[in-house]
Amino acid sequence: MPILSEFDLDIPYLNREGSKEDYEKNWKERRMRFRDEVRCVASLLERNFEKYKTEDCWKVLVECVEDMKDNNNEHKLVGGVSHVKVGLNIDYYFNLHNYEKKLLIYKLLEKGINIVIKEKEWDKKPFQRMYQKVSDCNYNNQWIWNKPKKSPNRKYIAEVSCEHNIDNFKVSIIIKNKAKEIVKEEKIIEERPNEWAFAQHFGSLKWFSSNEVALIDKKGINTYSIQI
Numbered sequence: 001m002p003i004l005s006e007f008d009l010d011i012p013y014l015n016r017e018g019s020k021e022d023y024e025k026n027w028k029e030r031r032m033r034f035r036d037e038v039r040c041v042a043s044l045l046e047r048n049f050e051k052y053k054t055e056d057c058w059k060v061l062v063e064c065v066e067d068m069k070d071n072n073n074e075h076k077l078v079g080g081v082s083h084v085k086v087g088l089n090i091d092y093y094f095n096l097h098n099y100e101k102k103l104l105i106y107k108l109l110e111k112g113i114n115i116v117i118k119e120k121e122w123d124k125k126p127f128q129r130m131y132q133k134v135s136d137c138n139y140n141n142q143w144i145w146n147k148p149k150k151s152p153n154r155k156y157i158a159e160v161s162c163e164h165n166i167d168n169f170k171v172s173i174i175i176k177n178k179a180k181e182i183v184k185e186e187k188i189i190e191e192r193p194n195e196w197a198f199a200q201h202f203g204s205l206k207w208f209s210s211n212e213v214a215l216i217d218k219k220g221i222n223t224y225s226i227q228i
Helices: 020-026 028-047 090-094 098-120 125-136 195-201
Strands: 006-010 059-065 076-078 081-087 141-150 156-164 169-177 182-191 204-209 212-216 223-227
Touching (some): 006 028, 006 098, 020 028, 028 090, 028 125, 059 098, 081 098, 098 125, 156 204, 169 223
Parallel strands (some): 006 059, 059 081
Antiparallel strands (some): 141 156, 156 169
16 A cells, blocks of 8 residues: 655646647746745655555646646645645735745645545544644744764764755754763755756765764765864
8 A cells, every 4th residue: 555655736838729849938937936935845744744544646746837727736646646626816915025935835835735635535633733733833844954963072963954945955064072961063055946856866864074074975075064
């Protein structure tokens, strides 16, 4: 049985009379920006979800359309992905401030997911717990990547802090002493807020000496280090 573990939003190109040139000129860039911006909330939902066994679905994709008159909100299943449509004025969305965008993204995801829950008669409780956890953290997507690592002389502990925002993804290295007081904190990476862009940076955390620590990317090519 598949395990439901992913949620996402999209603004598909639905212009029946449109051409490839029209898509490239008038829609592609907006769609990419939207897909980047929604990930800070979508991934927060994913990380706070307990995973859920289903008969046929591993992902819910909520498609935002401007005109719901020609689109019903019943979901369809394609390759294990449940597609469901909700209404959204995309110009209104892009004119919002970042925190307002977070709230709207959350509401759109919640609305779409709840449609699928009702249609498929899933247990509501795991989803309600997920919604509550996301609300409790005020929609702020911050976490510590992997496990903290002690310095060779055992005096310090380094950890990698991640901050996933609407318009960027920031990575910092934080160094603490034995009393867990912050000795140094430095931003080392700022990337597009999409997993396809930032996941490559997370390979390993390594101390080069007792006063220098670095995050090394997955390919072992790029090194982002700080010194005490």
